[in-house]
Amino acid sequence: MKKLPELKIGKHSPKYPIVQGGMGVKISGPKLAGTVASCGGVGTIASVGLSCDHPQFNGKNYFDTNEIAMAESVKAARKKSPDGILAVNCMVALTDYDRQVRSACEAGVDVIVSGAGLPMKLPEYTKDFPDVALVPIVSSLKAADLIVRKWGKLYDRLPDAIVVETPLYAGGHLGATKMENVTDEAFSLESVVPELVKYLEETVKADIPVIAAGGIWDAADMERVFELGASGVQMGTRFACTEEGDASMRFKQAYIDATEDDVVVIMSPVGIPGRAIRNPFVAKYIDDAVESRPCMAACLSHCTYLRERTTFCIAGALVDAYMGNWDTGLFFCGSNVVKCDKLERVPDIFEELLAPFL
Numbered sequence: 001m002k003k004l005p006e007l008k009i010g011k012h013s014p015k016y017p018i019v020q021g022g023m024g025v026k027i028s029g030p031k032l033a034g035t036v037a038s039c040g041g042v043g044t045i046a047s048v049g050l051s052c053d054h055p056q057f058n059g060k061n062y063f064d065t066n067e068i069a070m071a072e073s074v075k076a077a078r079k080k081s082p083d084g085i086l087a088v089n090c091m092v093a094l095t096d097y098d099r100q101v102r103s104a105c106e107a108g109v110d111v112i113v114s115g116a117g118l119p120m121k122l123p124e125y126t127k128d129f130p131d132v133a134l135v136p137i138v139s140s141l142k143a144a145d146l147i148v149r150k151w152g153k154l155y156d157r158l159p160d161a162i163v164v165e166t167p168l169y170a171g172g173h174l175g176a177t178k179m180e181n182v183t184d185e186a187f188s189l190e191s192v193v194p195e196l197v198k199y200l201e202e203t204v205k206a207d208i209p210v211i212a213a214g215g216i217w218d219a220a221d222m223e224r225v226f227e228l229g230a231s232g233v234q235m236g237t238r239f240a241c242t243e244e245g246d247a248s249m250r251f252k253q254a255y256i257d258a259t260e261d262d263v264v265v266i267m268s269p270v271g272i273p274g275r276a277i278r279n280p281f282v283a284k285y286i287d288d289a290v291e292s293r294p295c296m297a298a299c300l301s302h303c304t305y306l307r308e309r310t311t312f313c314i315a316g317a318l319v320d321a322y323m324g325n326w327d328t329g330l331f332f333c334g335s336n337v338v339k340c341d342k343l344e345r346v347p348d349i350f351e352e353l354l355a356p357f358l
């Protein structure tokens with residue numbers, strides 16, 4: 001029988017070392033996160049754009065409504081899994097990043113996972129919540145080293161775990177500043193996970209678990225990254241296409257229909273590459289002919305659409321995808337989307353993934 005690592009994230013120990021990655025906008029909401037947590041994994045709510053379809057959102061109170069929606073989302077997930085481990089994924093690139101982090105902590109979440117930029121000030125925003133574990137997402141040892149040194153110097157704090165997400169296969173925004181880095185083997189899990197594990201053991205001399213993300217689909221993938229030294233996996237794409245996934249059925253159908261030729265990497269308005277399904281919207285964007293909705297709320301601290309009117313309003317396009325508007329949405333996906341051939345159930349995925357280990 002194969003051995004399952006024990007994953008301890010700060011004061012929180014999920015039964016199984018399986019983290020469901022945060023997926024915005026609203027692809028991983030309370031239903032998915034609560035179900036994953038109740039199955040013994042870490043369920044993650046994506047914080048981005050929570051107010052988009054909230055009844056109190058009137059077009060002007062986006063950031064205030066995000067806070068209300070955060071409290072409601074965490075409460076709903078907690079109802080599904082009173083004792084499970086719940087995380088909120090907050091992207092550093094968001095204008096209201098600090099407010100989102102604080103409102104997630106106030107709502108009683110166990111873990112904050114933070115990427116799309118380096119979460120340098122995360123310990124400051126969470127200082128009143130010592131039980132909340134802090135987990136940065138990185139794609140290189142260099143990024144992890146910067147965070148570890150800065151947190152140590154300024155806050156006397158270390159990350160409680162680190163997610164290594166490889167741009168080679170992951171979904172959504174990728175941890176690569178340039179297009180050419182997306183396929184660079186230097187950013188593979190095989191390269192980064194062992195060097196990060198060694199760095200944490202030998203240089204930092206701390207027991208900080210490494211969680212591998214990007215392209216994990218089955219138990220064989222899990223075993224492969226455990227052998228590299230990872231103590232857990234983070235999976236996005238497979239969990240998005242489930243009955244419990246919070247997106248519309250049309251979103252999930254797009255996953256089921258996607259073939260290898262449909263998966264593309266585009267430059268997002270955030271200024272970093274993102275992996276998505278080539279639908280009419282993305283095809284027009286690639287042809288430089290996309291028409292965007294107006295900016296929703298200046299939700300990003302750096303947005304090429306807001307600044308230069310090039311690109312498009314990503315919040316609007318991601319909301320459209322969540323709602324299932326095939327012609328106008330941006331359907332983020334990992335390269336494993338080609339393996340989605342049916343709607344799965346979260347408990348079945350857990351059973352299949354864990355079978356060789358239990």
Ligand SMILES: Cc1cc2nc3c(=O)[nH]c(=O)nc-3n(C[C@H](O)[C@H](O)[C@H](O)COP(=O)(O)O)c2cc1C
Binds near residue numbers: 048089172238240
């Ligand atoms: C639809 C979609 C949306 C995503 N949104 C976010 C997000 O809001 N924040 C984030 O840090 N990662 C986001 N991700 C990345 C996932 O959390 C996860 O780390 C990644 O997809 C793992 O790779 P996999 O899809 O191959 O399992 C997203 C991924 C997908 C597929």
